[in-house]
Amino acid sequence: MSGTSDLEFFNTQLRSFVPPGGFDAHAHLYRREDAVDALPRHVEDESGQVGWTAYSRALERWMGDRRPIDGLFFTVPKPALDRPAANRFVAQEVRPLAGSRMLLMIHPDDDPADIEAAAMSSPCVGLKVYHVYASRADTFNAAPGEFLPEWAWELAHEHGWLIMLHLVRVRALADPVNHDYVREHCRRYPNARLLLAHAGRGFCGQHTVEGIEALRGLDNVYFDTAGICESEPLKAILRTFGTRRLLFGTDFSVSEERGRCVSVADGFLWLSEHNVDWELSEFGRPTLIGIESLLALKQACRSARLIDADVERIVCCNARQLLGLRQxxxxxxxxxxxxxxxxxxxxxxxxxxxxxxxxxxxxxxxxxxxxxxxxxxxxxxxxxxxxxxxxxxxxxxxxxxxxxxxxxxxxxxxxxCTLNSPDEKELAEVLIELHPWAEQVRFCRTGGESMAVAVRIARAHTGRDRIAFCGYHGWSDWYLAANLSDS
Known part of the structure; x- marks a missing residue:
């Protein structure tokens, strides 16, 4: 699929869904020396850098006038990264953008005072951590505390900063090590805000579906949609936290690669142009990951019966309000x-x-x-x-x-329906079992109607007219009139 057909597909399938003025809550800006090999080279500008201009140009190719106009930017997590220089590049790109902010990439061994000073001198609203900085060989199995230092939480709590966390370990959010850590630290540091990247790393959707309930009740945990190509983890977040905790993100420049991530049993697999023979399919051709991710978000919103105002909240408003950019x-x-x-x-x-x-x-x-x-x-x-x-x-x-x-x-x-529901018979059986003094059940629409039915039955059975009542009786003031004599 070419750039032109990408835009045509977006206009056909997504333009009416994506509101204008979006905010991208998960995007990378970087120099060529900061990039990892898997990132696309075609988004670089003439000097080999991927800054705001390159970002805007790339997304405009396939989103047109619906591309985000602001964002939350940070560099690429890379083991051998010159983090101070990479952070300075992001700050340089973001500083002229009044509606955008950045995160500082940090390492557990960084000096907290240096990080605090760097944040205060830049348009920074928080910190970005990544598992490659854990002090172990198999960093994909690292617990959050191995690469997210306690001093980062302390700074975030003190300044009201955001921490973006990409969970790892085999089962991501479904792993008790991960969700116990998140729950305990969010409660210990209530003034810090935690943004769980990639829908809590829901690349295997079932992991987020299983684990999300453990985070219910936390006031300071949020999720972004970046790189998620299936709707299930997004639906689980909407079901558990509503529409105010989900933030739209592109995961630029990963968004400019072709392929998608798919759940495979209890894991996941990234399909790309390089590990799949797409010629084997008569119909399937890889499209941009950014498009796949938006299709998943659209399906999640439709399944949750969200309206346009809800979608606008996710794509445009939630991140800005979280970062204090829009009251x-x-x-x-x-x-x-x-x-x-x-x-x-x-x-x-x-x-x-x-x-x-x-x-x-x-x-x-x-x-x-x-x-x-x-x-x-x-x-x-x-x-x-x-x-x-x-x-x-x-x-x-x-x-x-x-x-x-x-x-x-x-x-x-x-x-x-014109016909009756069989459920009324089953409910009647349950009610009679619970109240053995009753022989039959009559269902009513309201409490007032049920009292009217009871009065009518009592009068017909006893031949008496007067009704004794007390307390609240709704709008049924006819009880009063019925008890008044002519005299």
Missing amino acids: AATNQTQVTYRRAKRLIPGGTQLLSKRPEMYAPDRWPAYFAEAQGCEVIDLDGHRYCDMTTSGIGSCLLGYADPDVNAAVIRRVELGSM
């Missing part, structure tokens, strides 16, 4: 509620959900996302719900996975 609109929760009070009597449909019952002008009236005991309001603030669990309706927690799975299955298969 989210403030007080949207309270502004929305003030507007609602002019449109809805009392401001809410249920009196027990009125925020004035808790803390007027402070209590969040609306939620954007809710999972487990965690609630996110319209401004992105996170809360732990210790009040009423959805007025008692969500004792298992919000968005319980088993409940969600059952509901989604039923909706996908059809949730409404």
Whole structure:
């Protein structure tokens, strides 16, 4: 596939999905001497460097006007790298870009004071670590602490920096060594932000699917999409953390290679132009990894039924807000509620959900996302719900996975029909087993309707009219009228 056909494919399959003004949260800028052999040479400029201009030109070839306009850049991790010089090159390229930032590539043996000084004198927002700097031969089996020094966490906690971590070991995020480390350090250093590269290294999608649940509840862990060519790890992140923790990344200049990564049982394999005989296939031809990665993100977003605003959050907004480059609109929760009070009597449909019952002008009236005991309001603030669990309706927690799975299955298969659902018979059997004093079951749509049915049955059976009631009775004020005599 040529550069022209790459752009044609993008315009056909992806342009309507990718919003303009994107932010690339995972991209490499480097000099020729910093590059590893696997990186493409055709993206280099005339002097052999891959800076902002080369980056922009390469992505524009196949993304057109949808290429990212800002990004988070860092050099290439390489064992024999002149890190200070490589970091200075990235700083030189990023400094004129008001909307972009960089990460410093560090080594466990670096002097923390030198790293802090270098960060303060550059457009730096954090640190990048990599397994090749672990002091062992088989670095792919290194635990995070072998190449991510404790002093890096301390600096990140002190300054509110980001740490980008590419997990290794055979099972990546599904490895207890990895997710235990992440959980423990994110809690120990709450002011540091951890960005797990490549969807927690979800090159084998099942690893992220299995391991993601161990990180639920962490407020300072994020994920990027860089180099991920399958939708499963991205869907797992969206399912567990919602839309605010996933950041779009290209993994430039890996994005300019042709091929893709595929899950193979409990591992993965990178297919490229060099290790596959593509002529054996009548239809398959390698396209750019950047295109494959965007196709995976598109599929994940579609499977999660995300809307355009959600996609824009992932591609454009999340990284900027994380790095302090764009402030989210403030007080949207309270502004929305003030507007609602002019449109809805009392401001809410249920009196027990009125925020004035808790803390007027402070209590969040609306939620954007809710999972487990965690609630996110319209401004992105996170809360732990210790009040009423959805007025008692969500004792298992919000968005319980088993409940969600059952509901989604039923909706996908059809949730409404002229005919009856056999589930009502099964539920009736369960209810009668739980309440052996009952002989039959009648299902109702609301609590008020169930009370009306109960009253009608009681009156028909007893021949009496008056009803004794107490406490909350919804909108059923006809009970009052029914108990008044003519006198």
